[in-house]
Structure formats: C-alpha cells, structure tokens
Amino acid sequence: MTTTAHLTPLNDTHDPTLTSWLASAQAPGCDFPIQNLPHGVFRRKGKSEAWRGGVAIGDQVLDMAAASGAGVFSGPAARAAQAAGGASLNALMALGAPAWRALRQALSEVLRTGSPHEAALRGCLVAQDDCEFTLPARIGDYTDFYTSIYHATNVGKLFRPDNPLMPNYKWVPIGYHGRASTVVVSGQDFRRPQGQTLPPGASEPRFGPCQRLDYELELGIWMGSGNAMGEPIALADAEHHVFGLTLLNDWSARDIQAWEYQPLGPFLSKNFATTVSPWIVTLEALAPYRLPYQRPAGDPAPLPYLEDAVNRAQGSLDIQLEVQLTTPQMQARGDAPAVLARTSYRHAYWTLAQLVAHHTVGGCAMQPGDLLGTGTLSGPTATEAGALLELTVGGKQPVALPGGETRTFLQDGDTVGLAAWCERPGAARIGFGPCTGTILAALS
Ligand code: CA
Numbered sequence: 001m002t003t004t005a006h007l008t009p010l011n012d013t014h015d016p017t018l019t020s021w022l023a024s025a026q027a028p029g030c031d032f033p034i035q036n037l038p039h040g041v042f043r044r045k046g047k048s049e050a051w052r053g054g055v056a057i058g059d060q061v062l063d064m065a066a067a068s069g070a071g072v073f074s075g076p077a078a079r080a081a082q083a084a085g086g087a088s089l090n091a092l093m094a095l096g097a098p099a100w101r102a103l104r105q106a107l108s109e110v111l112r113t114g115s116p117h118e119a120a121l122r123g124c125l126v127a128q129d130d131c132e133f134t135l136p137a138r139i140g141d142y143t144d145f146y147t148s149i150y151h152a153t154n155v156g157k158l159f160r161p162d163n164p165l166m167p168n169y170k171w172v173p174i175g176y177h178g179r180a181s182t183v184v185v186s187g188q189d190f191r192r193p194q195g196q197t198l199p200p201g202a203s204e205p206r207f208g209p210c211q212r213l214d215y216e217l218e219l220g221i222w223m224g225s226g227n228a229m230g231e232p233i234a235l236a237d238a239e240h241h242v243f244g245l246t247l248l249n250d251w252s253a254r255d256i257q258a259w260e261y262q263p264l265g266p267f268l269s270k271n272f273a274t275t276v277s278p279w280i281v282t283l284e285a286l287a288p289y290r291l292p293y294q295r296p297a298g299d300p301a302p303l304p305y306l307e308d309a310v311n312r313a314q315g316s317l318d319i320q321l322e323v324q325l326t327t328p329q330m331q332a333r334g335d336a337p338a339v340l341a342r343t344s345y346r347h348a349y350w351t352l353a354q355l356v357a358h359h360t361v362g363g364c365a366m367q368p369g370d371l372l373g374t375g376t377l378s379g380p381t382a383t384e385a386g387a388l389l390e391l392t393v394g395g396k397q398p399v400a401l402p403g404g405e406t407r408t409f410l411q412d413g414d415t416v417g418l419a420a421w422c423e424r425p426g427a428a429r430i431g432f433g434p435c436t437g438t439i440l441a442a443l444s
Helices: 064-069 076-084 090-095 097-111 118-122 149-159 235-241 254-260 309-314 328-333 352-360
Strands: 039-044 052-057 060-063 125-127 131-134 142-145 175-177 183-185 194-197 206-209 217-223 242-249 274-276 320-326 338-344 371-373 415-422 435-440
Touching (some): 217 320, 235 352, 352 371
Parallel strands (some): 142 371
Antiparallel strands (some): 039 052, 052 060, 194 206, 217 242, 242 274
C-alpha cells in the first residue's frame, strides 16, 4: 500500500497541458479550465425553466440534463451524468466516489480539444452570464467547525487575554450544529439581523439591529455518500465520503454572539444567513494541491482515530483565499473591490478528513448533501485574518478603504465577496467562482 492509497490519485484529467475545444476555458485567470469541472445547479435568468445541474467550463455552463440526453456518455459515467443533471445534486453525491471519478474522466474527454462530441455538446452550453444559480443540493444538516488555531487564538485573546486558547483545542476538532434553512447561494442578499445585545457598561440588554455585523471566510465541505447511524466513518475512508468544496461565508452578529454564547455557544448570531458559492469543486480536482499535514513542534499528536500516515503525508490542501469588500460609495464610483485579507487553507489545524472522522466517531449519521463549514480560516499573520473581528482587533482599529472610508464592522449596502483558487508550478490554476452577499437594512 502506498501512502496515497486512500486519496484520489493524479491522472490525465489533471494534466496542465490539457485544453478544451471551448476557447474561454483557456483564458488567463479563468476559474474553470478543463482541469476543474465543478458542479452546480442553474437555470437561464428570467425564464421559468426548471433548475438542473451543470458543470462550469470556461465562461459557460455545460447543461448536464441536456448533455446526458445527447448520448455522449456511457457506462458508470452515463448514470452519474444523469444524476448530475438533476434539480439538486444529492443523487449524484449519493452515488459515491467511483461514480464521481468516472464522470470527471468522461467530462474531461468529451470537452477536450479534438473530441468528436464537440458538435453535440456545443448545443448544451449556456453562458454563465445568462444564468442564475440555486443551492447545489438539499442540505439535511449544517455543521460549523473552528479549525483555524490562528482564528481561535485571535478571538480568544479578545475575551481572555491571558488564556486565549481553550485546553481542548489541540485535541478536539471544535464545532457546533448550525442551521441549514438559512444557507443561501451567492448573490442572495439578506437583512441585517435584530436581536438582544448588552451594550458596553450596561447591566440589561437592549433589542435592535446588530451593530457589529461581520463575515467569516470559510470553506464548505459537501458530503457525498453517507454512513449509517452507529457506524463511524474511519479517517482512512473519510475523503471517499466528501463530494467537494465550496466557498462559505458564515455571517456573524458579534454583539448578539457576545451576549448569547455562554454556556452553549452561538445561536441567533449565526443562523440568519450563511452564503455558499454555487460551484462545488470536487476533491479530485483539488488533488494536485495537496500538502503534508503538520503540527507545530511540541503540540500533542492527534488521538489514534484522527491520525494516520496518509493524512500526515497529504491531508492538507493549499487553497488560496481572499476577502473582498465593496461599499456603496465604492460601487457608485465604479471602484474595484478592496482586498481585506488573503490566506490559505493550508494553515488549518485539522484536515477535512479529520473533521469527517471526528463528526461521526460517536455514531452520528451523515447524509449526501450535508454541509460542514471549516470555521473561519485565518493565517498566522495579521493580514491573513478571516473576519473583521480579528482585522479590527475587536472593533478598536478600523480598516482603511480606498477613497478614505473606514470600517470596523459591516454597514448596510456593503457587499462582501470571497474568492478561492489553487495554483502551483506543474498544475493548472483552478478557481471556485464567486461567493458574494450584500447587507440590506434591518426590519424597521
Ligand atoms: Ca464560523
């Protein structure tokens, strides 16, 4: 057995020299070259069409319902292609990793330069600019983790300067059960939440609009095939159960959170909106960007159910992450978004395989379409902070924006965008597409 036995191997679909007959797939900086092939659910804007699954390629969406009917797929890939054209991707997720791999291989072949199927598939393309998107799957359950030790330390310092990191942090992947009903897709705006807060120095709470509205830069992990209740997913099998990754913004009401979070953790401060990007980048597409999983010298080794050689050798992913902000003034001037932070998923303290293994170790059942958030992904330096709470040191140091504006927390009309991409020598650059949301005024 090699040390990569339970991870997706590299194959010809990752070849950086591979090109598509669709020229826009080769455009510099394009998120969706033929090496990516992420899945989503779409329809043409302004039409009362049915939602159906699609695959992003260049500036187009390959309509998988249409492509599946075009007769270009055969064998296991044909069954997977049909599931990939459904109104939600749960059926595709349930098929499992061998089916996802067969479909990726087939998609790569039919979209390649020189494919005999170009003519049949050109009629199955819809321009991304003409599309609207919905959640790619019905989410049964949503869990949010806390896997950045830098985020946990930065936030902990604000509340407990002498003891920022809780003693369980290096042993347990910390998480809480979130709310699936208010997970929305990129582009869907939402109202500033109202709730109870305790103003500084006050002895009783007030009720009103959140004054400290924040974003959280996260990745979402979409579960594929599930497990039966009482039968944990072992670390070595964990990645076979993960369909892919998406961007995730876990919007947070910090003043509501500060008042409500003890002793059971965040509640209404987190359940008013969570935004995901429309495209799910498969784990197989991410295979070229793996890194060893490392812990700082002196930190405890994970307990045996969270530790093995493969996870150590390749359990981390080098995914570049960015937060962008556009204020109403910037939008009016036509300014480009301001980049607030940049970091990488490589800094996470726990790997995604460890999150899945830990989540199920007590017997919890996962289902296709369950969503796990990584938790805010902050890196080791101050400019790599994945939330305003950290960037502004609890609201004490405003962030300066182009044009002279500043922010401590988000204001009405502000648009937050997240971006993610992978690049390294010898591999294609692939991206995750947009993940944006705009803050609307609170209910009056
Ligand atoms: Ca979070």
